[in-house]
Amino acid sequence: MPGAFILGIESSCDETAAAVVRSGEQVISNVVASQFATHQPYGGVVPELASREHLRAIVPVVRQALAEAQHTYDSVDAIAVTQGPGLAGALLVGISYAKALAFALDKPLIAVNHIEGHIHAVLLDLSQNDPSNSPSQTALLNNDEPQRGHHELQFPVLALVVSGGHTHLYLAAGQDSSWTYENIGHTRDDAAGEAFDKVAKLLGLGYPGGPVIDRLAPHGDAKAIKFPPAQIKHRDRRGRNDGKAVEQDPHSETGHPRFDFSYSGIKTAILRYVETHDMRAAVEARRKALLNIAKPKLEDYLAHCDQLTLNLVASFQRAIVDDLVGKTLAAARAYDVATLFVTGGVAANRELRQTFEREGAKQGLPVYFPSRPLSTDNAAMIAAAAYPKFLLKDFAAMDFSAEAALQLK
Numbered sequence: 001m002p003g004a005f006i007l008g009i010e011s012s013c014d015e016t017a018a019a020v021v022r023s024g025e026q027v028i029s030n031v032v033a034s035q036f037a038t039h040q041p042y043g044g045v046v047p048e049l050a051s052r053e054h055l056r057a058i059v060p061v062v063r064q065a066l067a068e069a070q071h072t073y074d075s076v077d078a079i080a081v082t083q084g085p086g087l088a089g090a091l092l093v094g095i096s097y098a099k100a101l102a103f104a105l106d107k108p109l110i111a112v113n114h115i116e117g118h119i120h121a122v123l124l125d126l127s128q129n130d131p132s133n134s135p136s137q138t139a140l141l142n143n144d145e146p147q148r149g150h151h152e153l154q155f156p157v158l159a160l161v162v163s164g165g166h167t168h169l170y171l172a173a174g175q176d177s178s179w180t181y182e183n184i185g186h187t188r189d190d191a192a193g194e195a196f197d198k199v200a201k202l203l204g205l206g207y208p209g210g211p212v213i214d215r216l217a218p219h220g221d222a223k224a225i226k227f228p229p230a231q232i233k234h235r236d237r238r239g240r241n242d243g244k245a246v247e248q249d250p251h252s253e254t255g256h257p258r259f260d261f262s263y264s265g266i267k268t269a270i271l272r273y274v275e276t277h278d279m280r281a282a283v284e285a286r287r288k289a290l291l292n293i294a295k296p297k298l299e300d301y302l303a304h305c306d307q308l309t310l311n312l313v314a315s316f317q318r319a320i321v322d323d324l325v326g327k328t329l330a331a332a333r334a335y336d337v338a339t340l341f342v343t344g345g346v347a348a349n350r351e352l353r354q355t356f357e358r359e360g361a362k363q364g365l366p367v368y369f370p371s372r373p374l375s376t377d378n379a380a381m382i383a384a385a386a387y388p389k390f391l392l393k394d395f396a397a398m399d400f401s402a403e404a405a406l407q408l409k
C-alpha cells in the first residue's frame with residue numbers, strides 16, 4: 001500500500017492514544033485508553049494521576065496501535081506527538097516516549113498542536129468518506145507523496161473547536177500542504193465541555209459530564225428553565241499566555257470582529273438553582289448511588305433523576321447549544337465563510353450536531369463534523385495533522401518541549 005505511514009501519539013489530557021494513519025487520510029489503527037475510571041471519583045481530571053496513568057499506558061497503547069495496523073516500529077515513516085496545549089506533565093510523557101522512539105529508530109519526529117489535530121480530524125473523515133479519494137486519483141507532489149483528497153472543500157473555512165479545554169473559533173486556510181489559522185474568538189472563562197463537566201459534577205452525575213448530559217437531555221423539558229444569554233462583561237481570563245487579564249476587545253489583533261464565549265455564568269446559575277430548590281440532599285444521594293455502579297447505564301441515571309433534574313439538564317444543554325450555534329453562525333456571516341467545521345469532544349453532542357446542521361442549512365452553509373469517535377481526543381487526528389508537516393519536512397528538533405498553553409497560528 002503506497003503512502004506515508006505516521007504513528008501518532010496523544011497524551012495531553014486524560015486519554016492515552018496512539019494511531020497509525022496513511023498519508024493523513026486513512027486511519028489504519030486508532031487506540032484510545034481512557035482514564036475515566038481513575039478521575040471519576042474526583043469529578044474531574046487530577047493532573048498528577050493523569051501523568052501516572054499515561055506512564056502506565058503509553059507503551060502498551062503504542063504497541064497495540066502498531067499491531068492492529070500490522071506495522072512494526074521500523075515500518076512507520078515518522079512519529080508525531082502532541083506538543084500542547086494540555087497538562088504539562090501529561091504532555092511530557094507522550095513527548096519523551098516519542099523522542100526516544102524517533103531517536104532509537106532514526107525516524108523524523110513531528111510536533112503537533114492538539115487544536116490543529118481536532119481541526120484535521122474533520123479533514124481526515126472527509127478524506128475517508130470521499131469516494132474519489134484513492135492514491136491513483138489524487139495529485140502527486142514532487143516527492144511522489146499523494147496529496148490529501150478533500151478537493152471539494154470551499155474556503156474560507158471557519159472551525160469551531162469545542163472541548164473540555166477549548167471553545168475557539170478559527171479561520172483556517174489551506175494551500176498546498178501548508179495550513180494557517182487566525183483566531184477570531186475564544187472563551188473568556190470556562191470551555192463549553194468544562195461547563196458540561198462542572199454541571200454534571202454539581203448535579204451528582206459523575207465525570208465526564210458531556211456524554212451523560214447528552215443522553216439525559218432528551219428526557220427533560222428544555223424550555224422548563226430559562227437561562228439569560230451569556231453577557232461578557234468581565235475581563236478576559238484566558239486570552240494571554242502570561243495569565244494577566246486584558247480588557248474585552250471586540251476586535252482581533254488584525255482589526256477583525258471577535259466572537260467570544262463565556263460559560264462560567266451558567267454554571268453559577270445552576271449552582272444557585274440547586275440551592276434555592278433544595279436539591280442538595282438529592283444530588284448527594286444520586287452521587288453516592290451512581291458511584292456504587294461500575295458502569296452506569298442510561299436506565300441507572302434515569303432511575304436516580306427526578307423530573308426537575310432532567311429539566312435542568314435539558315435546559316442547560318439547550319442554552320449551551322443555542323449559544324455555540326448562534327455565535328458561530330454569526331461569525332460565519334460576518335466573515336462570509338463557505339464551510340463550517342465543528343470539532344472537539346463537545347462536537348460529539350447530538351443536539352449540537354442536529355442544531356448546527358439545521359441552522360447551517362438555513363444559511364446554505366455546509367457543516368462538517370468528525371465521526372463521533374474522532375470528535376473526542378484521539379491520536380489519529382495528531383497523525384493526520386502531522387502529514388502536511390511531513391511533506392514539508394517540518395520536523396521537530398530533539399530538544400523541543402511540552403507547551404501547556406501552546407497557541408495555534
Ligand code: KG4
Nearest residue numbers: 163164165193210214345346348349376377
Ligand atoms: O476533545 P476532548 O476529548 O478533550 C479535550 O481536548 O478537552 O473533549 C472532552 C470534553 C469533555 O468536557 C466532555 O464532557 C465533552 O468533551 N464531551 C461532550 C460529549 N462527549 C464528550 N460534551 C457534550 N456532549 C457529548 N456527547
Ligand code: ZN
Nearest residue numbers: 163344345377
Ligand atoms: Zn481535545
